[in-house]
Amino acid sequence: xxxxxxxxxxxxxxxxxxxxxxxxxxxxxxxxxxxxxxxxxxxxxxxxxxxxxxxxxxxxxxxxxxxxxxxxxxxxxxxxxxxxxxxxxxxxxxxxxxxxxxxxxxxxxxxxxxxxxxxxxxxxxxxxxxxxxxxxxxxxxxxxxxxxxxxxxxxxxxxxxxxxxxxxxxxxxxxxxxxxxxxxxxxxxxxxxxxxxxxxxx
Numbered sequence: 618x619x620x621x622x623x624x625x626x627x628x629x630x631x632x633x634x635x636x637x638x639x640x641x642x643x644x645x646x647x648x649x650x651x652x653x654x655x656x657x658x659x660x661x662x663x664x665x666x667x668x669x670x671x672x673x674x675x676x677x678x679x680x681x682x683x684x685x686x687x688x689x690x691x692x693x694x695x696x697x698x699x700x701x702x703x704x705x706x707x708x709x710x711x712x713x714x715x716x717x718x719x720x721x722x723x724x725x726x727x728x729x730x731x732x733x734x735x736x737x738x739x740x741x742x743x744x745x746x747x748x749x750x751x752x753x754x755x756x757x758x759x760x761x762x763x764x765x766x767x768x769x770x771x772x773x774x775x776x777x778x779x780x781x782x783x784x785x786x787x788x789x790x791x792x793x794x795x796x797x798x799x800x801x802x803x804x805x806x807x808x809x810x811x812x813x814x815x816x817x818x819x
Contacts, residue, residue: 649673650707654748658765658787700735708749713756721750727761729773741776749790754797762788768802770814780814 653669704723711718712729717738719729724746729739745764752759753770758779760770765787770780786805793800794811801811 698732698735700730710751712752713754717756719750719752719759721747727759729759739773739776741771751792753793754795758797760791760793760800762791768800782812 649669649672653673656665656669702720702722704726706720706722708721709718710720711732716732717729718732719727722728725743727739727741727743727747727750728737730736731738743761743763745767748762750759750761752773757773758770759773760768763769766784768780768782768784768788768791769778771777772779784802784804786808789803791800791802799811799813801809804810
């Protein structure tokens, strides 16, 4: 791991402030990812897109995105879990029970891991890029946007698809209602939609 993002401690065990370089690197990484995804969604894969991709890869190399980095002791906050991955990871989330952790691995992989042991308990590979993976309120289902226009819900135990919907426009930020029977999405640039999923293909 690059020296400037390691956890640093004083002789008395207190952590020193995070280096400014590390904060800048993380901010640059997020910005580059947002620009890359937006250009991809708009079909802009020209020279400008290629430059953004090269920049993003360079930042990832510096920041080592494939690691879950903990800063150790910060205002009484102590590291209680760590895990290294072979691929870049993103879209991290806890299950509703807090006993599992879900991550997107690379661009087309999804993994769920036991919160205590770090063992993989669910994995699925996709043909298309996936975005915004999330647990249902019950924790028994997983929803993802697949490609640009597809929304899928999978059984958490079997990996079988139990709900799907195609949209005419790009969709963003899908989320379950508290009951788990409705889905809210941003469709296109300015549309907000809520769909009932109870009893449909489930």
